[in-house]
Amino acid sequence: MSMLELRQVSKVYGKGAAQVHALDRVTLSVDEGAMVAVMGPSGSGKSTLLTIAGSLEEPTEGEVLVRGAELAGMSRSDKARLRRRTIGYVFQDYNLLPGLTAAENVSLPLELDGLPARKARAAGIAVLEELGLAERAGRYPDELSGGERQRVAIARAVVGERRLLLADEPSGALDSGNAEAVMRMMHEACKNGGMAAVVVTHDAQLASWADRVVFLRDGRVTDQTAPAPGPESLLTPGRPQ
Amino acid sequence: MSVRHALLALLSEGPKYGLQLRDEFEARTGEVWPLNVGQVYTTLQRLERDGLVESEGADEGPQKAFQITESGAAELADWLRTPPDLSSPPRDELVMKVLVAIRLPGTDVPALIQEHRRYLVQLMQEWTRIREGGAEGDLNLALAVDAELFRLDSVVRWLDAVDARLKRAAAEGHVQPARAPLPKQRRHLGVRG
Numbered sequence: 246m247s248m249l250e251l252r253q254v255s256k257v258y259g260k261g262a263a264q265v266h267a268l269d270r271v272t273l274s275v276d277e278g279a280m281v282a283v284m285g286p287s288g289s290g291k292s293t294l295l296t297i298a299g300s301l302e303e304p305t306e307g308e309v310l311v312r313g314a315e316l317a318g319m320s321r322s323d324k325a326r327l328r329r330r331t332i333g334y335v336f337q338d339y340n341l342l343p344g345l346t347a348a349e350n351v352s353l354p355l356e357l358d359g360l361p362a363r364k365a366r367a368a369g370i371a372v373l374e375e376l377g378l379a380e381r382a383g384r385y386p387d388e389l390s391g392g393e394r395q396r397v398a399i400a401r402a403v404v405g406e407r408r409l410l411l412a413d414e415p416s417g418a419l420d421s422g423n424a425e426a427v428m429r430m431m432h433e434a435c436k437n438g439g440m441a442a443v444v445v446t447h448d449a450q451l452a453s454w455a456d457r458v459v460f461l462r463d464g465r466v467t468d469q470t471a472p473a474p475g476p477e478s479l480l481t482p483g484r485p486q
Numbered sequence: 487m488s489v490r491h492a493l494l495a496l497l498s499e500g501p502k503y504g505l506q507l508r509d510e511f512e513a514r515t516g517e518v519w520p521l522n523v524g525q526v527y528t529t530l531q532r533l534e535r536d537g538l539v540e541s542e543g544a545d546e547g548p549q550k551a552f553q554i555t556e557s558g559a560a561e562l563a564d565w566l567r568t569p570p571d572l573s574s575p576p577r578d579e580l581v582m583k584v585l586v587a588i589r590l591p592g593t594d595v596p597a598l599i600q601e602h603r604r605y606l607v608q609l610m611q612e613w614t615r616i617r618e619g620g621a622e623g624d625l626n627l628a629l630a631v632d633a634e635l636f637r638l639d640s641v642v643r644w645l646d647a648v649d650a651r652l653k654r655a656a657a658e659g660h661v662q663p664a665r666a667p668l669p670k671q672r673r674h675l676g677v678r679g
Contacts, residue, residue, distance in 0.1 A: 284607070286646060429618065449642040450635055453610035454618075460600060468600050470608045 247313070248409050248441035249275040249298055254307035256293050256464075267293040269464040270307070277408070280435045280442040282452035285461035291445040292413055294461065298443060299332050299411045300324050311409060329358045333402025333440075335412035335431075339394045341386040341401075347393075348373060348382040351401045358405070372400045376430060392423030396430065403434050410434060410442040416451055428454040489521065489529050494554060494562040497539055501553040504530060514626050533558065580641065584648055595652060603645050610638050 256268040268290045275281045285291050296302040297309060300316050309316045311327060319327065334340075341350045352369030356362055373382050378396055386394055395415060402410055410431060416424035432454050434440045444455060452458045460468040489511075496502060496510050508526045512519070530552055533539040538558035542551045554562070580602060587593045617631045 286650065432618070447646075448639075449607050449610055450614075450639050452607060453614040453635070455611070458604075458607050458611070460604070462596070462600075468604055470604055470611060 246277050247274050248277050248279075248311070249273070249443065250308075250310040250313075251294070251298060252308040252310070254294075254297060254304045254309060256290070256297060256302070257305045266464050268297070268304070271461075271464070271466055273459060273466065275409075275441045275443055277439055277441055278435055279457065280432050280444065280455045282455035282458045283443060283445045283461055284447060284449065284452045284458055286447065289461040290464040291447075291461055293464075295411050295413050295443060295445050298409075299334060300328060326358075329354055330405065331407060332409045332411060333404075333407040335395070335398050335402050335410065335415045337414040337417040339386070339391075339398045341394055341398060343386050346383050346385055347378065347389065347397045347400075350386070350397060351404050354401065355405050360405075369400070369404055372404045373397070376400050390423075392419055392426060395419060395423070395427050399427065399430050399434075403438065403440065408440055410440050412442065412444045414446055414448075415444060417446075417448075421450075424448075424451060488565070489525060490533065491562060491565045493526070493529055493533065494538060494558050494565075497552055497554040498559060498562060501542060501551045503549070503551050507552075515630055519630075581644075584645075588652065596649060599645050599649055603642055606638050606642050606645075610635055610642075613638070 251271055251273040254268055254271045255266065258265045258267055271290075271294060273281070273294075283291050283294060293302070297304050298311075300309070300311070300319075303317075311331060314327075316324065316327075341347075342353070345353065348366060348369045351372055352362075352365040355365035355368055360368070370379070370382055373379055376396055376399065378393065378400060381389060381393055381397070384393075386397070389397065395418075399415070402412075412431060415431070416427045419427060428444075428451055431442055431444065435442050435456075442455075444451070446452050457472060458470040459466055492511055492514075493507055496507055496514075502510070504526050505523060507530075508521055508523050511521050511526075530539060530541075534541060534552070537555060538561055539552045539554055542553065583602075584595075584599065587595050587598050613631050613634050617628060617635075
C-alpha cells in the first residue's frame with residue numbers, strides 16, 4: 246500500500262520575475278515498509294518536498310496523498326490530527342524540548358493527542374526501550390550526547406501508531422558511528438515496524454541505507470536508483486522483505 | 487592489496503598450508519577480495535625463493551606447510567610501517583571521462599555525471615546491505631565495507647563538486663560546457679593536458 250504519494254507536485258515561491266520554482270511536477274510514491282532517500286544539492290528542493298509531504302506547507306499545484314487520503318480535501322483539524330498521529334518528523338537539530346526529559350519528549354505527541362498521561366508515558370518508555378535508550382529515559386536533552394538526542398527524536402517520531410517518517414538531514418550533525426545508528430534505526434522502523442520513510446540528505450553514505458534513492462535537481466526528479474533485488478535477499482536471510 | 491604481505495602476516499601466527507592461507511585470507515578481508523589458490527601457491531614460491539618463508543618437509547602440493555623466516559618477519563614489520571605511495575594521483579578512469587565529456591560538443595554533462603552518480607550510489611546501497619546483514623559481528627568485514635563506502639562516497643562527492651563547479655562556471659559565462667570551441671575551453675578551464 247502506498248503510504249505517501251506526490252502527484253505532479255509543484256511549489257512556486259514569490260511572484261513575477263522573482264518567482265522561484267522550488268518543486269516542478271514531482272511525482273513520488275513510497276510504499277509501506279519502504280525507505281526512500283531524496284538526494285540533491287542544496288537548493289534542489291529537498292526540504293520543500295519534505296514539508297509538503299508532511300502537510301506543513303501547501304503545494305502550488307498537484308496532489309499529496311497520505312495513506313490514500315488527499316491532503317487538499319482535509320479540514321485544518323484533520324490535517325493537524327494527521328500530523329500528530331500518522332506522521333513523525335526528524336530534523337537535523339533534533340528539536341527536543343529542553344525542559345522535558347527524554348521520556349516526556351517522546352510521549353508528548355501522544356499526550357497532545359489526548360492519551361492519558363500515564364498511558365502516554367508508558368508508550369514513550371516502551372519505544373525508548375526498543376531503541377536501546379531505556380537508561381536515558383529520565384535525562385534532559387542537555388544531559389544527552391548528540392547521537393542520543395537524535396535517537397530520542399526518532400523515538401518521538403515513531404511512537405504510537407505513526408506510519409510515515411519524514412527526516413531532513415537526520416544525521417547531519419553526527420559522527421559516522423552515530424549517523425549509522427540513526428539510519429539503521431529508521432530502516433528498521435520501516436522493515437520491522439511497517440512504516441514508510443522519506444529521508445532527505447546530500448550524503449551518499451546515508452542515502453545508501455534506503456531501498457530507493459531519488460535524485461532531485463532544480464526542483465525536478467531527474468533520476469532514481471534501481472530497486473536492489475540481489476544483496477538484500479542474498480545476504481540477509483530471515484529478514485522480512 | 488599486497489597478497490605477499492598478507493600471507494606473511496598469516497604465517498606470522500604459525501605454520502600453515504596453502505589452502506588454509508587462502509581461506510584465512512578471504513575470511514580476514516571479509517571475503518571482499520577473493521583469492522584463487524593458484525595465486526597463493528605462486529606467491530608462496532616467490533616468498534620461499536626470496537628466503538622470507540620456508541616449507542616444512544619435501545612434500546609438494548596441499549600437504550606442504552609453510553612458515554615465516556626471520557627475514558620474513560622483518561620484511562612484514564617494515565611493510566606495515568611504510569606508507570603506501572599516494573603522492574602521485576592515479577590515472578582515474580572516471581576523471582578522464584569527465585574531462586573528455588566537458589570538451590566534447592553535444593554532451594549533456596550533468597546527465598552523464600548523474601549516470602555515474604547513480605551507479606555509485608547503487609553500489610553503495612549494496613555494500614550497506616552487506617554491512618546491515620552481517621558486518622555487525624564481524625569486525626574485518628565491517629572495516630572492509632567501511633573502506634569501500636568511504637572510497638565510493640569520495641567519488642560521489644567529487645561528482646557533486648564537478649556539477650557545482652560547472653554550474654558556477656556556466657553562470658559566470660566562463661564556459662558553455664557542451665558547445666564551446668575547444669581552444670577557448672582549454673584556456674578557461676585550465677585542465678592539465
